[in-house]
Amino acid sequence: MNRREAIKRVGLLFGGVLYAPAVAGLLSGCRTGGEAAFTPRTLTPEQNELVVHLTEMIIPETDTPGAKAARVNEFVDLILTDWAPAEDRDRFLAGLADVEARSQAAYQVAFLEATPEQQVALLTQLEDEALAAPPSPDGQPFFLMLKQLTLLGYYTSEIGATQELQWLAAPGRYDGCAPLEEVGRTWA
Amino acid sequence: MYEHIFIQERQAYDAIVVGSGITGGWAAKELTEQGLKVLLLERGRHVEHGRDYTGEHKAPWELPFRGRGDRRLYEAEYDVQRRCYAFGEATRHFFVNDRENPYEHDPDKPFSWIRGYHLGGRSLMWGRQCYRWSDLDFEANLREGIAVDWPIRYADLEPWYDYVERFAGISGQPEGLPHLPDGPFLPPMMMNCAEQHLKAGIERAFPERKMTIGRVAVLTVPHNGRAACHYCGPCERGCTPGAYFSSLSATLPAARATGNLTIRPHSVVHSVIYDEEKGRASGVRVVDYETKEMHEFYARIIFLCASTLGTTQILLNSTSSRFPNGLGNDSGELGHNLMDHHFVVGATATIPGFEDRYYFGNRPNGIYIPRFRNLGDRATRHRDFLRGYGYQGGASRAGWNRGMAMRGFGADFKHRLREPGPWTMWLGGWGETLPRHDNYVELDPEQTDAWGIPLLKVHCTWGENELAMRKDMAEQAAEMLEAAGCTNVQPFDAYTEGGLGAEPGLCIHEMGTARMGRDPKTSVLNAYNQVHAVPNVFVTDGACMTSSACQNPSLTYMALTARAAHHAVEEMKRGNL
Ligand SMILES: Cc1cc2nc3c(=O)[nH]c(=O)nc-3n(C[C@H](O)[C@H](O)[C@H](O)COP(=O)(O)OP(=O)(O)OC[C@H]3O[C@@H](n4cnc5c(N)ncnc54)[C@H](O)[C@@H]3O)c2cc1C
Numbered sequence: 001m002n003r004r005e006a007i008k009r010v011g012l013l014f015g016g017v018l019y020a021p022a023v024a025g026l027l028s029g030c031r032t033g034g035e036a037a038f039t040p041r042t043l044t045p046e047q048n049e050l051v052v053h054l055t056e057m058i059i060p061e062t063d064t065p066g067a068k069a070a071r072v073n074e075f076v077d078l079i080l081t082d083w084a085p086a087e088d089r090d091r092f093l094a095g096l097a098d099v100e101a102r103s104q105a106a107y108q109v110a111f112l113e114a115t116p117e118q119q120v121a122l123l124t125q126l127e128d129e130a131l132a133a134p135p136s137p138d139g140q141p142f143f144l145m146l147k148q149l150t151l152l153g154y155y156t157s158e159i160g161a162t163q164e165l166q167w168l169a170a171p172g173r174y175d176g177c178a179p180l181e182e183v184g185r186t187w188a
Numbered sequence: 189m190y191e192h193i194f195i196q197e198r199q200a201y202d203a204i205v206v207g208s209g210i211t212g213g214w215a216a217k218e219l220t221e222q223g224l225k226v227l228l229l230e231r232g233r234h235v236e237h238g239r240d241y242t243g244e245h246k247a248p249w250e251l252p253f254r255g256r257g258d259r260r261l262y263e264a265e266y267d268v269q270r271r272c273y274a275f276g277e278a279t280r281h282f283f284v285n286d287r288e289n290p291y292e293h294d295p296d297k298p299f300s301w302i303r304g305y306h307l308g309g310r311s312l313m314w315g316r317q318c319y320r321w322s323d324l325d326f327e328a329n330l331r332e333g334i335a336v337d338w339p340i341r342y343a344d345l346e347p348w349y350d351y352v353e354r355f356a357g358i359s360g361q362p363e364g365l366p367h368l369p370d371g372p373f374l375p376p377m378m379m380n381c382a383e384q385h386l387k388a389g390i391e392r393a394f395p396e397r398k399m400t401i402g403r404v405a406v407l408t409v410p411h412n413g414r415a416a417c418h419y420c421g422p423c424e425r426g427c428t429p430g431a432y433f434s435s436l437s438a439t440l441p442a443a444r445a446t447g448n449l450t451i452r453p454h455s456v457v458h459s460v461i462y463d464e465e466k467g468r469a470s471g472v473r474v475v476d477y478e479t480k481e482m483h484e485f486y487a488r489i490i491f492l493c494a495s496t497l498g499t500t501q502i503l504l505n506s507t508s509s510r511f512p513n514g515l516g517n518d519s520g521e522l523g524h525n526l527m528d529h530h531f532v533v534g535a536t537a538t539i540p541g542f543e544d545r546y547y548f549g550n551r552p553n554g555i556y557i558p559r560f561r562n563l564g565d566r567a568t569r570h571r572d573f574l575r576g577y578g579y580q581g582g583a584s585r586a587g588w589n590r591g592m593a594m595r596g597f598g599a600d601f602k603h604r605l606r607e608p609g610p611w612t613m614w615l616g617g618w619g620e621t622l623p624r625h626d627n628y629v630e631l632d633p634e635q636t637d638a639w640g641i642p643l644l645k646v647h648c649t650w651g652e653n654e655l656a657m658r659k660d661m662a663e664q665a666a667e668m669l670e671a672a673g674c675t676n677v678q679p680f681d682a683y684t685e686g687g688l689g690a691e692p693g694l695c696i697h698e699m700g701t702a703r704m705g706r707d708p709k710t711s712v713l714n715a716y717n718q719v720h721a722v723p724n725v726f727v728t729d730g731a732c733m734t735s736s737a738c739q740n741p742s743l744t745y746m747a748l749t750a751r752a753a754h755h756a757v758e759e760m761k762r763g764n765l
């Protein structure tokens with residue numbers, strides 16, 4: 001449902017009179033239509049595009065939507081802007097630049113223009129290095145930050161929690177020994 | 189500071205109750221039900237049951253920081269409260285703003301004072317675990333020559349445990365243990381498969397130990413007009429069906445129904461007014477939270493239920509020529525003998541198997557392993573420490589979070605997280621602390637808060653007995669998990685000297701600063717929670733505790749409050765108050 005449709009529907013529901021709080025709720029609740037513009041506050045448009053791509057590589061679309069559809073990039077931008085200490089934010093941004101630099105050095109093209117195999121190879125290398133690095137007082141390596149933010153952003157999104165995993169506001173009963181088959185997926 | 193003092197009509201109320209948390213709610217209910225006109229003074233805002241549970245059932249994606257919280261805000265305004273597990277994006281409005289509500293402690297002796305200043309107090313966020321005490325606890329001080337003797341025994345409290353449990357609704361499994369008496373329980377919650385397996389393993393390896401389902405103030409069946417739990421999980425956000433016990437779901441509605449209750453929110457009680465001629469308290473001074481104006485209210489009896497440290501602060505601040513060091517402080521013990529439970533020590537492990545089993549619903553409860561040390565016989569005696577501890581814990585399957593520590597990314601990686609991970613178990617000890625005179629609170633002689641009340645200064649550390657007990661708490665947890673066939677057994681202990689993680693206060697079972705006793709020379713309160721020298725003032729919150737036992741204390745506060753309230757009314761009828 002896009003913005004205009006949403007307003008129209010509310011208009012109908014409330015007899016043609018716009019009911020402001022309900023409209024606000026509807027608009028914020030249906031942004032997955034893809035139309036609502038997102039302007040990153042910390043990431044540049046190019047960095048944002050790279051983050052969209054990297055997060056989708058970590059949690060891609062399969063039989064359920066992936067990180068891109070769940071707008072994990074928006075969550076990453078929120079964390080970088082309103083949450084992360086400056087050192088972490090800077091390390092993250094430097095990490096993005098490093099991805100570009102490595103791609104240029106290894107494949108002579110921007111990361112987004114490298115082949116899927118090249119991209120996976122580069123990311124695998126980043127993960128291997130991150131896991132091999134001794135714990136540092138400077139904080140986590142870029143790749144681990146990226147991965148953690150992606151998982152957090154995805155599995156706590158409506159898509160991640162309800163389509164990929166499952167979430168119930170009020171289950172109604174407790175069964176501590178139910179067959180996994182019947183319960184289905186991991187609880188979000 | 190206080191330019192106007194508004195004197196309210198004398199004797200408009202029979203009783204004043206200060207604080208609307210777990211104990212204030214009970215005092216209000218019992219006193220109004222017996223016909224007294226009660227004024228309930230609450231320093232915080234009004235909270236409407238249901239309507240104001242703004243975090244209830246919020247989905248993770250509805251929380252801006254997805255549960256991680258607004259770090260910058262928390263650091264600036266909630267630096268203490270954020271240490272509490274229940275504090276977060278969906279519950280922040282139930283915790284005090286630390287910047288606006290300062291207190292002090294020695295720099296190298298941290299004390300975390302976790303508070304909720306609003307109608308209902310911490311009954312809204314509490315963990316609801318409820319365990320009775322027994323004479324093992326009430327006799328401990330006397331037996332060991334520690335501090336002073338309790339002026340009561342289990343027999344004094346037993347009918348009141350029955351009484352409050354019947355009203356509140358406690359679910360649990362009767363076990364017939366003399367040192368953890370059973371009550372009129374509602375049906376117990378179910379242990380999950382991994383816990384059942386563990387229980388069998390532990391009880392086989394240690395026949396004298398027991399694992400039982402947590403005893404919890406959550407309704408497993410409809411009870412007294414309140415609905416049964418629907419297993420949503422995070423109770424600290426509030427519960428519109430009223431399935432867990434709180435002042436708002438249970439005691440205050442009952443008190444209101446009598447027509448005898450007046451609630452005055454935004455009323456910060458400053459001190460108790462002492463009438464030198466009569467030798468009684470005549471009322472309380474209240475600073476209006478918003479206007480900062482001072483009001484006086486009068487009544488025949490006063491119940492202080494402002495929480496252990498809140499009540500102690502009021503008493504210390506109630507000075508007169510008769511009581512220059514705080515109301516009822518003839519003994520010099522007011523403010524002293526501060527206790528909490530010590531915890532965040534135990535073990536975690538993996539429970540192999542049961543991969544084809546999972547759970548449905550979020551059980552707001554865990555398991556309990558009752559105390560098995562120093563039960564009074566030779567077999568359970570431990571050489572290194574007095575008293576004992578119980579374990580709480582639970583088994584669950586790892587969720588998507590484990591992906592953070594898993595190598596890989598992409599479609600396969602995503603797919604693996606769709607199924608839950610291995611069963612893991614944690615067992616954490618809750619240990620008794622000894623009453624020590626040198627763990628105490630006092631008023632800052634210079635600094636006051638925004639309402640003109642001197643800041644509380646806390647001095648509290650764990651002693652040798654607690655630290656020796658912690659070693660055993662970690663070791664025994666690990667041993668039991670090993671014996672029950674767990675793998676990857678990892679003992680843990682969050683305590684560091686002077687550090688955060690298991691510091692005093694964090695367990696939120698602070699108690700003991702106006703203890704009950706037999707002798708006015710060594711205690712503040714008598715056997716019915718009356719201030720020895722000012723018998724129309726009752727203190728029934730955790731300040732009254734003479735020792736701490738290891739059981740979560742609020743059920744005992746409830747029983748003591750109900751008992752004291754009935755005693756107060758009898759004494760009024762006899763003309764003694
Ligand atoms: C997250 C959490 C988990 C917990 N889990 C458990 C558990 O599982 N089992 C258990 O037994 N206990 C548990 N507790 C502890 C339990 O909440 C307290 O023991 C209990 O609430 C104490 O009751 P109270 O009436 O003394 O104080 P509170 O419930 O804190 O109420 C005190 C009230 O007094 C008001 N007040 C304070 N000062 C003044 C003043 N000067 N003037 C007017 N009003 C004032 C406050 O605003 C508040 O409303 C937990 C607590 C928390 C926060």
Ligand code: SF4
Pocket residue numbers: 406407416417418419420421422423424426427428429430431432550551552
């Ligand atoms: S788990 Fe049960 S008691 Fe807790 S909030 Fe949900 S319904 Fe209420």
